[in-house]
Amino acid sequence: MVQILLYLVLAGTRAFSQTPSPGPFADAIAKASPEGYVGNSVCRACHPNIYQNFFRNPHQKSILSGKEPPEKTGCEGCHGPGRKHLEASGGKTTIPFAFSLMKPAEALDRCLTCHGKDFTRADIRRSSHSQSDVACNNCHSIHNSPVPKSLLARQQTALCYQCHPGVRAQFSMPSRHRVNEGFMNCTDCHNPHGTPAPTWRAGLRPRMVTQALANEEPCLKCHTDKRGPFAFEHAAVRVDGCETCHFPHGSPNPKLFRRATTFALCLECHNGAGNFGRNGDGVTVQAPFHDLRSPRFQNCTTCHFRIHGSNADSRFLR
Numbered sequence: 001m002v003q004i005l006l007y008l009v010l011a012g013t014r015a016f017s018q019t020p021s022p023g024p025f026a027d028a029i030a031k032a033s034p035e036g037y038v039g040n041s042v043c044r045a046c047h048p049n050i051y052q053n054f055f056r057n058p059h060q061k062s063i064l065s066g067k068e069p070p071e072k073t074g075c076e077g078c079h080g081p082g083r084k085h086l087e088a089s090g091g092k093t094t095i096p097f098a099f100s101l102m103k104p105a106e107a108l109d110r111c112l113t114c115h116g117k118d119f120t121r122a123d124i125r126r127s128s129h130s131q132s133d134v135a136c137n138n139c140h141s142i143h144n145s146p147v148p149k150s151l152l153a154r155q156q157t158a159l160c161y162q163c164h165p166g167v168r169a170q171f172s173m174p175s176r177h178r179v180n181e182g183f184m185n186c187t188d189c190h191n192p193h194g195t196p197a198p199t200w201r202a203g204l205r206p207r208m209v210t211q212a213l214a215n216e217e218p219c220l221k222c223h224t225d226k227r228g229p230f231a232f233e234h235a236a237v238r239v240d241g242c243e244t245c246h247f248p249h250g251s252p253n254p255k256l257f258r259r260a261t262t263f264a265l266c267l268e269c270h271n272g273a274g275n276f277g278r279n280g281d282g283v284t285v286q287a288p289f290h291d292l293r294s295p296r297f298q299n300c301t302t303c304h305f306r307i308h309g310s311n312a313d314s315r316f317l318r
C-alpha cells in the first residue's frame with residue numbers, strides 16, 4: 001500500500017518535472033521586459049498564499065500606484081526579475097534575490113535600495129545591529145508578520161527579548177518602567193535602526209538611544225518637568241545625564257536609583273575628591289553643619305528638594 005502511494009507520488013513529481021508546463025507561463029515569458037521583469041500576477045499560480053495575503057502589505061502600494069518602474073513594483077521589486085524563475089518552473093537559485101540564500105549584509109543592501117533615503121536609517125549601516133549582522137529581516141517579516149504595524153516579525157517586546165534576555169530581567173525589578181505591562185515600548189527610548197547624533201562629527205549616539213528635541217535625552221519626552229532650562233542647573237543632571245543617578249530599565253532600589261540610598265548617590269561626587277568642580281578643588285562638599293551620622297541628613301532630598309534644577313535657589317532647596 002505504502003509502496004503504491006510512494007510510486008504514485010514519485011510518478012507525479014517526475015511527470016511534473018519532465019514537462020515543465022511552459023504553457024501557462026509562455027505568454028508571460030514572451031512579454032517580459034528586456035531586463036526580465038514578468039509582472040506580479042504570474043507569481044500567484046505557485047505562491048498562492050503569499051500572493052493572496054499581499055493586499056494587506058504596505059508594499060502593495062507599489063502595485064496599486066501603477067507608476068513605479070518594474071524594478072520597484074511588487075514581488076519583483078524585492079526578489080528581482082522573474083523570467084528565469086518561470087522558465088525553470090521555480091527553484092530557489094533561479095530567482096535573483098532569494099532571502100533564504102542571502103547573507104545579512106546582502107539583505108540589508110536589498111532593502112536599502114528603497115529605504116536608504118529614509119532619515120531614520122541613514123546611519124543603519126553603522127548601528128550596533130548592522131555591525132553585528134542583525135539585518136532587516138531578523139526583525140521584520142514581509143510575508144508572515146503577526147503585527148500589521150511596521151511588519152514586525154513578532155510583537156515588539158517579545159522580538160527584542162528574543163536576543164536581549166537580560167533586559168527582560170531588568171524590566172521585572174521592583175522599580176521599573178512598565179514595558180512588560182505594555183505601557184511603554186523599547187522604541188520610546190531606542191531606535192533599533194541606529195541614532196545619529198547632531199554633532200559636527202555626525203557620530204552615532206551610543207546604545208542607539210533616541211533623542212527628544214535637539215540632542216536631548218529621550219527621558220525628557222515624558223518627564224518634561226525635568227527639562228528646564230533652570231536658573232540654577234545641577235551639573236550632574238545637565239552635564240552627566242539622567243543615567244548618572246537612575247537606571248533606565250529597572251532597579252532593585254526605589255526610583256530606579258543606581259544606589260540603595262540617596263546619600264550614597266550624592267557622595268559619589270560630593271566628597272571633595274578629584275580636581276574638578278567649580279574651583280578646581282573637587283565638587284562642593286556639603287557644609288560642615290551636615291552631620292552625615294544623623295539620619296536627618298541622610299536623605300539629602302528632603303531639603304535639596306529641587307534636585308533636578310531650581311529657578312529659585314542655587315542649592316536646590318526650593
Ligand code: HEC
Pocket residue numbers: 040043044047050051054059074075076077078079099100137140141142143144
Ligand atoms: C519588501 C520586499 C518583498 C516583497 C515586495 C515581496 N517579498 Fe517575498 N520575501 C521577502 C523576504 C525578506 C523573504 C524572506 C522571508 C521573510 O523574511 O519573511 C521573502 C520570502 C519569499 C518566499 C519564500 C517563502 C517564505 O515564505 O519564506 C517566496 C515564495 C516569496 N517571498 C514570494 C513573493 C511573492 C510572490 C511576492 C509578491 C506577491 C513577494 N514575495 C513580495 C521580501 C519581499
Ligand code: HEC
Pocket residue numbers: 038039040042043044045046047075076079082085086089090091092095097098099100101
Ligand atoms: C511554476 C511555479 C512558480 C512560479 C510561477 C513562481 N514560482 Fe517562485 N518558486 C517556485 C518553486 C518551486 C520554488 C522553490 C521552493 C523551494 O525550493 O522551497 C520557488 C521559490 C521562490 C523564491 C525563493 C524563496 C527563498 O528564499 O527560498 C522566491 C523569492 C520566489 N519563488 C518568488 C517568486 C516570484 C516573485 C514569482 C513571480 C514573478 C514566482 N516566484 C513565480 C515556483 C514558482
Ligand code: HEC
Pocket residue numbers: 108111112115118120121124129134135136137138139140149150152156187192193
Ligand atoms: C533590531 C530590529 C530591527 C532591525 C534590524 C530593523 N528594524 Fe525596522 N523597525 C524595527 C522596529 C521595532 C520598528 C517599529 C517602530 C515602531 O513601532 O514605532 C521598525 C520600523 C520600521 C519601519 C517603519 C517605521 C519607520 O521607522 O519608518 C520601516 C520602514 C523599517 N523599520 C524598515 C527597516 C529596514 C529597511 C531595515 C533594514 C535596512 C530595518 N527596518 C531593520 C526593528 C528593526
Ligand code: HEC
Pocket residue numbers: 058059061062071072073077078107110111112113114115136137140142148149150151
Ligand atoms: C522596491 C522598493 C522597496 C523595497 C526593495 C523594499 N521596500 Fe519596504 N516599503 C517600500 C514602500 C514604497 C513602502 C510603503 C511606504 C508607505 O507606506 O508610504 C514600504 C514600506 C515598508 C514597511 C512598513 C512601514 C510602515 O509604516 O508600516 C516596512 C517595515 C518595510 N517597508 C520594510 C522593508 C524591508 C525589511 C525590505 C527588505 C526585505 C523592504 N522594505 C524592501 C518600498 C520598498
Ligand code: HEC
Pocket residue numbers: 128129132134138139156159160161162163164186187190192206207208209
Ligand atoms: C536577532 C537578534 C536581535 C534582535 C531581534 C534585537 N537585537 Fe538588539 N542587538 C543584537 C546584537 C547582536 C547586538 C550587538 C551586540 C550587543 O551589544 O549585545 C545588539 C545591540 C543592541 C543595543 C546596543 C547595545 C550596546 O551595548 O551598544 C541596543 C540598545 C539594542 N540592541 C536594542 C534592541 C531593541 C530595542 C530591539 C527590538 C526592537 C532589539 N535590540 C532587537 C541582537 C538583536
Ligand code: HEC
Pocket residue numbers: 157160161164167177179184185186187188189190207209218243248249
Ligand atoms: C526609558 C527608556 C528606555 C526604555 C523603555 C528601554 N531602554 Fe534600553 N537603554 C536605555 C538607556 C538610556 C540605555 C543606556 C544606558 C547606559 O548607557 O548606561 C539603555 C541600554 C540598553 C542596552 C545596552 C546595555 C545593556 O543593559 O545591555 C540594551 C541591549 C537595551 N537598552 C535594550 C532595550 C530593550 C530590549 C528594551 C525594551 C524591552 C529597552 N532597552 C527599553 C533606555 C531605555
Ligand code: HEC
Pocket residue numbers: 175176177178183184188189217218219220221222223242243246247248254255256
Ligand atoms: C514614554 C515615556 C517615558 C520615557 C521616555 C521615560 N519615562 Fe520615566 N517614567 C514614565 C512613567 C509613565 C513613569 C511612572 C511610573 C510607572 O510607569 O509606573 C516613569 C517613572 C520614572 C521614575 C520614577 C520611578 C519610581 O519608581 O518612582 C524615574 C526615576 C524615571 N521614570 C526616570 C526616567 C529616565 C532616567 C528616563 C530616560 C532614560 C525615562 N524615565 C524615560 C515614562 C517615561
Ligand code: HEC
Pocket residue numbers: 217219220223226236237241242243244245246255262265301305307308
Ligand atoms: C544627581 C542625581 C540625579 C540625576 C542626575 C537625575 N535624578 Fe531624577 N531623581 C534624583 C533623586 C535623588 C530623586 C528623588 C527625589 C525625591 O525623593 O524627592 C529623583 C527622582 C526622579 C523622578 C521621580 C520623582 C519625580 O520627581 O518626578 C523622576 C521621574 C526623575 N528623577 C527623572 C529624572 C530625569 C528624567 C533625569 C534626567 C533629566 C534625572 N532624573 C536625573 C536624582 C537624580
Ligand code: HEC
Pocket residue numbers: 234235236240244245262265266267268269270276277278279282283284300301304307314315316
Ligand atoms: C555626577 C556627580 C554629582 C552627583 C551624583 C551629585 N552632584 Fe550635586 N553637584 C555636582 C556638581 C558638578 C555641582 C556644581 C557645583 C560644583 O562644581 O561643586 C553640583 C552642585 C550641587 C549643589 C549646589 C552646590 C553649590 O555650591 O551651589 C547641591 C546642593 C548639590 N549638588 C546637591 C546634590 C545632592 C543632594 C545630590 C544627590 C541627590 C547630588 N548633588 C549628586 C555633581 C554631582
Ligand code: HEC
Pocket residue numbers: 263266267270284285286287290292296297298299300301302303304315317
Ligand atoms: C536638613 C536639611 C538638609 C539636608 C538633609 C541636607 N542638606 Fe545640604 N544644605 C542644606 C542647606 C540649608 C544648605 C545651604 C547652606 C548655606 O546656604 O550655607 C546646604 C548646602 C549644601 C551644599 C552646598 C555647600 C556649599 O558650601 O555651598 C551641598 C553640596 C549640599 N548641601 C549637599 C548635601 C548632601 C550631599 C546631602 C545628603 C548627604 C545634604 N546636603 C543634605 C540643608 C540640607
